[in-house]
Amino acid sequence: MSPRAKTALEPAKTNPELIRNFCIIAHIDHGKSTLADRMLQLTGVVDDRSMRAQYLDRMDIERERGITIKSQAVRMPWELDGQTYALNMIDTPGHVDFTYEVSRSLAACEGAVLLVDAAQGIEAQTLANLYLALENDLTIIPVLNKIDLPAAQPEKYAEELAELIGGKPEDCLKVSGKTGVGVDQLLDVIIRTVPNPVGDPNAPARAMIFDSVYDTYRGVVTYVRMVDGSLSAREKITMLSTKAVHELLEIGVSSPEPEPTKGLGVGEVGYLITGVKDVRQSKVGDTVTTSLKPATTALKGYSEPKPMVFSGIYPIDGSDYPNLREALDKLKLSDASLVYEPETSVALGFGFRCGFLGLLHLEIITERLEREFGLDLIATAPSVVYEVTLDDKKEVTVTNPSEYPVGKISKVLEPIVRATILSPKDYVGTIMELCQSRRGNMLDMQYFGTDRVQLRYDMPLAEIVFDFFDNLKSRTQGYASLDYEENGLSEGDLVKVDILLQGEQVDAFSAIVHREKAYAYGVMMTSKLRELIPRQQFEVPIQAAVGARIIARETIRAMRKDVLAKCYGGDISRKRKLLEKQKEGKKRMKMVGRVEVPQEAFIAALSSDTEKKGEKKGK
Amino acid sequence: MAQLPKGEPAPSDGRITKLFDSAQHSFHAYVHIPYCLTRCGYCDFNTYTASELANHRRDEYFEYVLKEISFSREVLAASEVIARPISTVFFGGGTPTLLAADDLIQILQGLRSTFGISPEAEITTEANPDSVDESYLEKLFEAGFNRISFGMQSAVPEVLKVLERTHNPENVEKNVAIAKRIGFQTSVDLIYGTPGESLADWKKSLQVATSLETDHISAYSLIVEPGTKLNRQIESGQISPPDEDLHAQMYEMVEQVLVEAGFRNYEVSNWARGVDSRSKHNMAYWQSQDWWGYGPGAHSHIAGNRFWNVKHPAAYAERISQAISPALERELVDSDNRVVEKVMLELRLVDGVDVQWLRSQGLAGPKIVAELIADELIEGASAISGRMTLTPKGRLLADAVIRKVLEF
Ligand SMILES: Nc1nc2c(ncn2[C@@H]2O[C@H](COP(=O)(O)OP(=O)(O)OP(=O)(O)O)[C@@H](O)[C@H]2O)c(=O)[nH]1
Ligand SMILES: C[S@@+](CC[C@H](N)C(=O)[O-])C[C@H]1O[C@@H](n2cnc3c(N)ncnc32)[C@H](O)[C@@H]1O
Ligand code: SF4
């Protein structure tokens, strides 16, 4: 298909009335990036030859996992009724950990395509993202996707969608991101219904930073949405919050490759390059203005996302510590939500306590550290932040279980989230059971259509971090979806369980758990470690303790034989090489007192797989 | 079959790069006979059944070995390694006794005429209990052989069956008695920890073995070697894997039964009635003397060089006929590695290693020695008087002790 618009409108000179800014929002995997692909092709900004699936998912990790992590904005031309328009489309991530990416994308738009997989229907993040879009006063365009699937039920879900946002089921567009069906009509509808941006072209320039990314070649690339006035190349700009002044080395639009322009005008979306090397100097949510004629009032920004989950990250080879620091510093350049500070573990040596937005974020960061920086890492079990008040009124914030204060504790507050679970109604029973076992407090239950139910719970974040999602998925054959948001702190009856090897506490295995779950955790960890730690020349007791009280115990029996029976003339070279190999292997051992613990044992004991097993045992 | 180690290519002229002058070391000969009637399920030795060697003449094998003997003499001379008379000769396999007694004797004569053999030399052959008889043994004795090591393995038919040993257990008793009568020193090899073997089975084998009143007994815990039939059977679940704890118990049992029967342990897996009945040939290996190994896959150690021959009998024959060195690869053991080897080998021996020497190598600091004593892995009194020697418990954990001493 050849694109309709022959010549695109020139950036910086585009009449705001001919601009439409929209994002695509949906539950994870409902097809946002695939729909974006069709738009890129249809508008001609990516030719068929260069096209590849999920074109905008550029990071290796995005491509491998088939998910979007970073929002991407693209300017595309489109013609309707003989008039050429400029569309700015933002493809957003669907996973709950990256909700903050969605919120900032929304702030750059007037409209949102709410995409729903016609074979799946409305899910938790559909609701969460719709809610955010309405908060931002965006015009919502409901669209059913994947109508090519035999299992698609567009009529049914059109009704549910109409019920949800008001309107008629027939207004709901039906498309297939895979075949391209309906995508051209969708672009037409976007032009017709999404309001054009409005701003004062003569006012002092104000541009909202909605993303800031570090690029090895170009330095920090700042993505902005112009609200008032204009910016042009080579002029000096000021960051309103810090008053820092930078020179604009380059200004442009992504289409989807960066295209330098003369500038950006009201309503336009594009990027700025200033030579800044650190994203923190170009903060998301900040307002950019010109130094010559600066604006005085900042645009409403957004609060930076707070890390919700913490984990200790350690290099397996202790000498990699400086490399790990450097790698974290580099990742931080493009991911301001990553926080970390040095910590030491008796068992694991030097590492960093890192804060993440969620488990997926943790997983992705560790994977990037390993892959992009060639590090071998151990991550300790994820933990949340506890606010502990001692009897003497002193308050301590605990992000690392091993730092949990000993002694008189008068109160522990733990983070609570409000969880929204959507599922076919058949699974309500099992979901309620799960949530109850996770200390959930049910708020309400609501039907969508005839067979889908929404359950809302207040639940400790720690319970969600502890493998909740996998459990939910397996109990509901994958049908349930989950969304959650912070909802304050609440007092919990919590204790710290320590794990001791031959009487020595292994800090990496300490966990803060609800009093009633301490025993299950203790039994799970001790029996797991008994399997994972090889026998030593002496007996090794493994204990789980709450304070001084031992709640579970296992024993690794002493190894009785470690000798090769035969050693003939011909065996000598081989035997020496074997010794050398064992010596190498020992580098991967961590000493806990006199006990040699292989790194693999730490990794396996700390992996979530263990938690799952432990849970089964605990019941 | 057991893989050869990984080394650098050996020079085609066989030349030895003398790392030090080994004139003070004794010189020994090992002769490999790569033939067996059938292959036992646990065995990964470099040996072949008749059907595995088509167009191969076993009866010509000794001629190749004779050629390698004269070749070795030239190599030593060219490499300026002082020739010494041979202190021990060991015929191993495989099953050396599958060859005609005359073939073995020809080889022995070849060694004697080439290097000379010390009058008091120990000359051993391994023997399958089924493949010798009185006249065979008498011939060997007359030619100078004076020690026979029988592959007994077990006295329990079920155990022999799992091991796929085909020999008739009664022949062990019969032939040991004959060998003793003729005047040979005798030894039997035993294997314990065979899947399915009970402590009672093992006791039975030990009782039978001690009743033979040999001079020497070797007892090895069964090693499941990669690539063997036994290994496949264990991996497929047909046979349960050996239990290391049971191995340890069985080891304790050998030590007890053999000590009661008048034997003394002198190497982790070897017991002898007296110092004179120890295997002098094996002691040479463990004390890093010089030896030349003849035959396919045989290993040699001379003046810090370890080298090993091509593995297959056909490849070996090929090289020998073309007067190319049969050595495939070699390893030049530098002084650091010589220290490693010495600790690795000598700690397994009854006299252990000199503590002062260890100290001089920067090893076995007081803390390590004290810990080893506290863990009952080495003898405290002996350490105090200057030798690091393993306790019976330490013998079972010898590799761990070695790693600790070497700080590996
Ligand atoms: N049959 C069919 N499959 C589709 C369609 N659109 C997307 N898919 C498939 O659905 C899966 C998810 O598609 P994506 O485009 O990556 O979904 P997404 O919403 O961008 O996912 P996140 O960014 O991770 O939230 C992929 O396997 C696509 O091939 C469609 O219209 N029809
Ligand atoms: C060179 S081998 C073979 C000698 C002779 N062919 C025989 O089998 O009797 C010498 C001894 O090593 C021992 N041996 C061989 N393979 C073994 C294994 N896999 N594990 C333990 N000992 C083994 C046996 O006791 C054997 O008698
Ligand atoms: S007889 Fe000895 S060398 Fe031959 S196959 Fe059996 S164990 Fe191996």
Ligand SMILES: [Mg+2]
């Ligand atoms: Mg996507």
